[in-house]
Amino acid sequence: MAVDEKYQAIAIGASAGGLYALSSLFEQLPAEYPLPVMVIQHRAKDQKELLEEVLQNKCKMIIKQADEKEKIKRGIIYIAPPGYHLLVEQDQTLSLSSDELESFSRPSINVLFETAAEVYREKLIGVILTGANSDGASGVVAIRKNGGLTIAQDPQEAQYPQMPQAAIDNGVDHIWTLKEIQGFLNQLFVQHRNEKD
Amino acid sequence: MSFDASEFRKLLESIRFLYGYDFTDYSEASMKRRVAHFIRGRKINSLEELGRILLRDEDTFEEFIQEVSVTVTEMFRDPSFYKSLRDKVIKRLATYPTIKIWIAGCATGEEVYSIAILLNEYDLLERSIIYATDINQKSLQIAKEGLYPIANMKTYTENYIKAGGKKSFSEYYKAKYDSVLFNKMLRQNVVLSPHNLTADKSFNEFQLIICRNVLIYFNQNLQDKVINLFYESLCPLGFLGLGGKESLLFASRRKYFEEIVKKERIYMKTE
Numbered sequence: 001m002a003v004d005e006k007y008q009a010i011a012i013g014a015s016a017g018g019l020y021a022l023s024s025l026f027e028q029l030p031a032e033y034p035l036p037v038m039v040i041q042h043r044a045k046d047q048k049e050l051l052e053e054v055l056q057n058k059c060k061m062i063i064k065q066a067d068e069k070e071k072i073k074r075g076i077i078y079i080a081p082p083g084y085h086l087l088v089e090q091d092q093t094l095s096l097s098s099d100e101l102e103s104f105s106r107p108s109i110n111v112l113f114e115t116a117a118e119v120y121r122e123k124l125i126g127v128i129l130t131g132a133n134s135d136g137a138s139g140v141v142a143i144r145k146n147g148g149l150t151i152a153q154d155p156q157e158a159q160y161p162q163m164p165q166a167a168i169d170n171g172v173d174h175i176w177t178l179k180e181i182q183g184f185l186n187q188l189f190v191q192h193r194n195e196k197d
Numbered sequence: 198m199s200f201d202a203s204e205f206r207k208l209l210e211s212i213r214f215l216y217g218y219d220f221t222d223y224s225e226a227s228m229k230r231r232v233a234h235f236i237r238g239r240k241i242n243s244l245e246e247l248g249r250i251l252l253r254d255e256d257t258f259e260e261f262i263q264e265v266s267v268t269v270t271e272m273f274r275d276p277s278f279y280k281s282l283r284d285k286v287i288k289r290l291a292t293y294p295t296i297k298i299w300i301a302g303c304a305t306g307e308e309v310y311s312i313a314i315l316l317n318e319y320d321l322l323e324r325s326i327i328y329a330t331d332i333n334q335k336s337l338q339i340a341k342e343g344l345y346p347i348a349n350m351k352t353y354t355e356n357y358i359k360a361g362g363k364k365s366f367s368e369y370y371k372a373k374y375d376s377v378l379f380n381k382m383l384r385q386n387v388v389l390s391p392h393n394l395t396a397d398k399s400f401n402e403f404q405l406i407i408c409r410n411v412l413i414y415f416n417q418n419l420q421d422k423v424i425n426l427f428y429e430s431l432c433p434l435g436f437l438g439l440g441g442k443e444s445l446l447f448a449s450r451r452k453y454f455e456e457i458v459k460k461e462r463i464y465m466k467t468e
Contacts, residue, residue, distance in 0.1 A: 046359075068413045068443070069416075069446075069447065085227075089224060089226050090225060090226075095224040097226075097227040098268070098270075098410045098413070098440075099227060099230070100269055115226045
């Protein structure tokens with residue numbers, strides 16, 4: 001089985017301290033990465049596209065703020081716009097909502113994880129990074145229920161341990177350092193490339 | 198809670214058939230979450246059970262509609278949008294003897310008061326009529342009362358200032374316990390009325406239509422239909438303001454609109 005069939009998408013949730021964690025994960029990923037990546041980073045509403053610009057400067061993959069009804073494509077990192085929930089639809093398009101905050105957040109990691117889990121099921125990888133709240137904790141449960149893979153950043157390493165810890169308390173498959181997560185994401189690409197050759 | 202896709206569509210179809218509320222062209226993921234929320238809150242066990250209840254119990258159906266169609270908003274949400282209205286739209290509106298504005302999907306009215314405040318600061322409120330519509334009757338009731346939690350005023354005041362507000366924001370309301378009541382003068386020319394964008398027709402001609410964060414809930418098909426309705430409801434050279442992440446991308450009429458402030462999604466009908 002080709003690796004891109006084993007996994008179809010990656011969803012990542014980050015909050016306080018997320019910029020450093022996200023850029024260290026994405027820095028090494030090649031432009032032709034075989035999976036789409038969807039990211040929730042909690043941030044102030046008036047930040048507009050600052051995060052996207054900073055990340056794009058460091059990454060080879062295309063970084064873009066998610067648009068509604070956008071078709072999800074491999075090799076692109078989609079980031080939820082400030083002030084909107086990001087959801088995945090059954091036809092593998094993205095949608096946005098300005099519904100109530102969930103886990104005190106909009107965008108909320110739970111909303112992305114729960115909707116993505118229903119679409120990608122066992123082919124979804126969910127990653128919870130540094131943060132000072134517990135958003136994403138019920139999201140990882142949804143991913144696991146659907147057979148997907150869940151990873152939390154090692155709280156000992158995370159700049160803010162609460163968020164990965166809350167996910168761990170609900171049960172995750174792996175507790176890894178950023179370096180280990182990065183190695184895992186890279187290896188998905190290497191395997192994919194080798195299988196293609 | 199995950200729903201069987203065909204079960205879910207069947208429920209929406211029967212709601213449309215029996216009650217005339219059409220959610221079949223709504224983006225599914227949000228709709229499902231709202232329905233799941235209702236089901237959990239009522240301790241209903243399945244989609245099937247919900248379907249049975251809704252079809253025989255009109256009161257529960259009414260509550261269901263109120264709950265799944267509710268939208269959240271704030272005053273001067275996205276201040277730069279209102280700043281652009283001040284800078285690029287207001288002067289053009291001032292040239293009309295009577296200014297007719299439609300706020301479609303006005304939710305609980307925060308945007309209505311924001312627009313009224315804006316018009317008031319250019320001495321245009323008295324000769325404006327603001328038609329504010331929503332599918333949700335409970336939301337309209339809140340809009341009518343003009344009573345909002347005092348806890349929100351800090352954000353709203355900041356928004357107001359960022360939007361280019363010229364006065365002290367607190368001049369517009371009176372604090373009352375943990376709420377504030379907005380000045381009656383602001384709604385002197387506001388007409389609040391139920392309107393269903395998915396089914397109802399155009400009802401007037403406007404110089405400005407504002408519909409923000411409503412289209413994101415609709416699929417491409419319904420977005421196109423609604424933009425068409427706005428097109429038909431705008432006077433020549435009338436303005437259309439959408440939400441920050443919305444666009445005319447899926448509208449067959451997009452060629453008949455000119456971008457006035459691209460980033461703020463403010464358009465003008467050209468022909």
